[in-house]
Amino acid sequence: MLYRKMAKTIMLTAGLAMLCGCGPALKHGNVDSALLHIQNLEYDEARESLEAAEKAEEDVHLLSRAKGILYRNLGDYDNAVTEFLKSLASTDGIARDMDFDTNYYLADTYIKQGKYAEAIQVYDAILGLRKKEKDAYYMRGVAKLYSQDHDGATIDFNKAITISPKDYDLRIMIYKALSANGYEDEGAAILESCLNNVDPNMTNYEKGQISYYLGNNADAQSYLELARNERDAQKAPIVVLLGQTGEKQGDYNYAISVYKTFLAEDPNHPDIYNQLGLCQVKMGDYDNAVSSFEAGLSLGNSEYHQSLMLNEITAYEYAGNFAQAKTLMEKYRKAYPDDADAIREEIFLSTR
Structure with missing residues (x-):
């Protein structure tokens, strides 16, 4: 199946999806600027760059893709779909x-959009060309879960695991998807099988995760403490999970100690500042929580920007500083206009 004709046609080409490409020497300077603005959550500036790209008649393949990403980030899913399809239609x-x-x-x-059948067709197209694309199997399984096709989802999850049997992050994602849709026991069985059939090369961190x-x-906690002391291990993900073992048991002092000890040596981790701030909120230490969230935001990492910003707003709310929370919420809503929960929260703050 081939997504190449604006929303009208799905073309059949020998049963395979022909995804599009672009030549190496096409103009796209304004498109590149737009994508950078999108990454920095500067949506007005991104629009201006895309308008300039249209006037300069830059490559429609890249331009439509960038417009689709912008619309998607803004929560305008209908226009996003239109632009993605337009990009995929302009193929060589x-x-x-x-x-x-x-x-x-x-x-x-x-x-x-809740259009799970259409999503499944896209993953079918990907897998038509890349038969060992574990991410497509995983995501198609998730879409099937949403559409109440539990058996189909199970088949896809098993295929993903078969392709990458030692990818324990994948198994954890499958566990989360199953749990979120009412199949926690099945998800737990997938994880238990990892420990029951121990891979001799499984790391202490992986055992700790499971x-x-x-x-x-x-x-x-035992596995993660061992992992934290290993010379060549990547420490940050170990520290996050180790702290969370304390959080799950309500031992926020332990978690805070784990996070602070690590940040004293390596402060360039917004995810750990985020966890630290959340623990401080739980302890009622709102001023230090705000400081932790702001320290994380100052690192400029777009991946954690949204959660840090929202948690900072929450800390100000708990502290009773509704004026500052409202000011930050206005900035948040501009950056993340598709967050429906934030709309309700903004209405709440407007009454304070």
């Missing part, structure tokens, strides 16, 4: 990595 017949990426964006947008999600906090 060669499937490139960027075009697979565009299809993932398209499928995700369909899921946000134990944590199974609720075995003592085991998780």
Whole structure:
């Protein structure tokens, strides 16, 4: 199946999806600027760059893709779909990595619209060309869960695991998807099988992860403490999970100590500042929580910007500083206009 004709046609080409590509020498300077603005949540500036790209007649393949990403971030899913399809329609017949990426964006947008059948068709198209694309199997499984096709989802999850049997992050994502849709026991069985059939190369961190999600906090803590002391281990994800073992048991002092000790040596981790701030909120230490969230935001990492900003607003609310919370919420809503929960929160703050 081939997504190449604006919303009208799905073309069949030997049963495969032909995803589009672009040549190496096409103009796209304004499009590049727009994508950078989108990454920095500067949506007005992104629009201006895209308008300039249209006037300069820059490559429509790249331009439409960028417009689709902007619309998606703004919560305008109908226009996002239109632009992604327009991008995929402007093909030279060669499937490139960027075009697979565009299809993932398209499928995700369909899921946000609740159009699970359409999302599944996009993943079918991806898998028509890349038969060992574990992410497509996983995401198609999620879409099938949403559409109440539990058996189909199970088949796709098993295929993803077969392709990458030692990807324990994948198994954890499957566990989370199953749990969120009422199949927690099935998800737990997938994780338990990892520990029951122990891979001799499984790291202490991986054992700690599995134990944590199974609720075995003592085991998780033991494995993660061992992992934290290993010379070549990446410390940040270990520290986040180790702190969370304390949080799950209500031992926020332990978690705070874990986070602060790490940040004293390596302060460039917004995710750990975020966890630290959340613990401080739980302890009623709102001033220090705000400081932690602001320290995380100052690092300029777009991946954690949204959660840090929202948690900072929450800290100000708990502290009773509704004026500052309202000011920050206005900025947040501008950056994340598709957050429906934030709309309700903004209405609440307007009454304070």
